[in-house]
Amino acid sequence: xxxxxxxxxxxxxxxxxxxxxxxxxxxxxxxxxxxxxxxxxxxxxxxxxxxxxxxxxxxxxxxxxxxxxxxxxxxxxxxxxxxxxxxxxxxxxxxxxxxxxxxxxxxxxxxxxxxxxxxxxxxxxxxxxxxxxxxxxxxxxxxxx
Numbered sequence: 001x002x003x004x005x006x007x008x009x010x011x012x013x014x015x016x017x018x019x020x021x022x023x024x025x026x027x028x029x030x031x032x033x034x035x036x037x038x039x040x041x042x043x044x045x046x047x048x049x050x051x052x053x054x055x056x057x058x059x060x061x062x063x064x065x066x067x068x069x070x071x072x073x074x075x076x077x078x079x080x081x082x083x084x085x086x087x088x089x090x091x092x093x094x095x096x097x098x099x100x101x102x103x104x105x106x107x108x109x110x111x112x113x114x115x116x117x118x119x120x121x122x123x124x125x126x127x128x129x130x131x132x133x134x135x136x137x138x139x140x141x142x143x144x145x
Contacts, residue, residue, distance in 0.1 A: 004066050015087045019100060022073035039081050047071060048128040056119045064119055072112030075127055076102045082141040105138055
């Protein structure tokens with residue numbers, strides 16, 4: 001988590017810029033695990049493999065939250081890259097929490113919360129399976145690179 005302090009110390013000019021920076025940190029962390037993240041849809045399987053290696057037990061809550069932001073930002077950027085949409089802060093359903101969400105084709109997706117659930121609840125919250133379900137529901141990609 002070398003980039004944690006750098007990201008915390010950066011004043012971003014937009015939520016988009018912040019999430020892109022966090023996604024970039026996921027690319028670096030994946031490379032340390034010998035996984036390549038290239039913002040392709042198929043790279044979500046590599047994200048799942050990386051998440052499977054992270055043991056959140058015993059980690060301070062702020063570290064688990066940081067990991068959820070990093071890997072969730074990457075997941076969200078893959079959605080945004082292939083299906084359009086934009087980042088915004090939105091209230092997570094059933095909670096008073098406002099979290100980064102992707103507004104895509106009239107729906108809100110909460111990728112950081114999905115990753116948080118994956119980290120804290122285990123592989124039943126598989127992000128690759130989740131991405132495949134999202135892709136089916138969203139239909140044809142609009143790839144915006």
